[in-house]
Amino acid sequence: MAAKGQVRTTQQRRVIMEELCRLKSHPTANEVYEIVRKRLPRISLGTVYRNLEILSERGMIQKLEMAGTQKRFDGITENHYHVRCIMCGCVEDVSSGPIPTINKVLNGVSDYQILWHRLEFVGICPRCREAGTQGITST
Amino acid sequence: MAAKGQVRTTQQRRVIMEELCRLKSHPTANEVYEIVRKRLPRISLGTVYRNLEILSERGMIQKLEMAGTQKRFDGITENHYHVRCIMCGCVEDVSSGPIPTINKVLNGVSDYQILWHRLEFVGICPRCREAGTQGITST
DNA sequence: TTATATGCAAATGATTTGCGTAGTC
DNA sequence: GACTACGCAAATCATTTGCATATAA
Numbered sequence: 001m002a003a004k005g006q007v008r009t010t011q012q013r014r015v016i017m018e019e020l021c022r023l024k025s026h027p028t029a030n031e032v033y034e035i036v037r038k039r040l041p042r043i044s045l046g047t048v049y050r051n052l053e054i055l056s057e058r059g060m061i062q063k064l065e066m067a068g069t070q071k072r073f074d075g076i077t078e079n080h081y082h083v084r085c086i087m088c089g090c091v092e093d094v095s096s097g098p099i100p101t102i103n104k105v106l107n108g109v110s111d112y113q114i115l116w117h118r119l120e121f122v123g124i125c126p127r128c129r130e131a132g133t134q135g136i137t138s139t
Numbered sequence: 140m141a142a143k144g145q146v147r148t149t150q151q152r153r154v155i156m157e158e159l160c161r162l163k164s165h166p167t168a169n170e171v172y173e174i175v176r177k178r179l180p181r182i183s184l185g186t187v188y189r190n191l192e193i194l195s196e197r198g199m200i201q202k203l204e205m206a207g208t209q210k211r212f213d214g215i216t217e218n219h220y221h222v223r224c225i226m227c228g229c230v231e232d233v234s235s236g237p238i239p240t241i242n243k244v245l246n247g248v249s250d251y252q253i254l255w256h257r258l259e260f261v262g263i264c265p266r267c268r269e270a271g272t273q274g275i276t277s278t
Numbered sequence: 279t280t281a282t283a284t285g286c287a288a289a290t291g292a293t294t295t296g297c298g299t300a301g302t303c
Numbered sequence: 304g305a306c307t308a309c310g311c312a313a314a315t316c317a318t319t320t321g322c323a324t325a326t327a328a
Contacts, residue, residue, distance in 0.1 A: 008302050008307055029293075044310045049293060051308090065207030067257050070292065083251045094249055102238070102258070110233055112222045112262040118206050119241070119258045123251040147282060147327050168318080183285045188318065190283090209317060 007054065012036070012043050016051050020061050021075035026082070026091040028070045066091070066120060083121040087128035094121065146193065151175070151182050155190050159200055160214035165221070165230040167209040205230065205259060222260040226267035233260065 019035050020027070027035065033048045052073050056063040062074040064082065072091055081094040103114050158174050159166070166174065172187045191212050195202040201213040203221065211230055220233040242253050 005307070010302075010308060047309055067206055068204035068210070071207065083249055083253070085251070086254065092251075099241070102241070103260075110222055111265045112224070112231070112260070113268055114222070114260050114262040115225065117258060117260045119256060121251070121253050121256045123253040126250045129252055144282070149283060149327070186284055
């Protein structure tokens, strides 16, 4: 609940934002911490978490709640799907925007009022596919 | 990794299985623990977790890895989608099986080898809709 | 008998929070 | 100067694991 008052532009907030927008990867909070730490060595993990939360609340970044794992963060705020590699765990964008027909599937089938859906693909990334069966390309 | 040896039919394993199949809800590990505890008061949470893991490995139940929250467990093993209510957090089945066209979206768009997808709907359940905006119907 | 399971408690990993100080507006 | 944000460390929450004992086969 950080919905009151003024939001200040701090060094750490700005650097987190910058790094997140520069990256095409979708880092976890801890990865953001490690990256930002190179520029601001005294930043704390708690600050990173707090800022990621605030930035995503304000719609400046996107919080990805993926099944079963840590949250990841995305500098791109447009709604789009993601693919995760089962081998190395990396997450990438899928160029398609929301598939409109998907929500329709639920019409008449369910008595829920559907607000949105979350779709996530699982597969093997080209790097791991090439690397054979034990590719550990961490991203 | 419980893929070796023999799997024994213990009291606790059987009761967990029974309760999970009896319920249409999709309880979390802790909820399973509370439910089973009524019949086996001395069971431990660790045992519940271990058994849920083993049962899902053997395909006897389904582990649902939903975005952002605890895992939930389902006595129904057929592949199907779920809807979650944002108000009360309950999770229910959607009668539709996997939508075949979904994986096709990724063909040609991505260089990933798509294995499967995970689709989850978010909406408001009929109970909460009726109850107005503050319905807290926990399931 | 003998390996697999259990109960208990401590360990882990991700994320959150309280508190006193520092920095932005 | 007032109030938000930070750094640090401790707290939480979900889940896992080590170990000595109990139990199914």
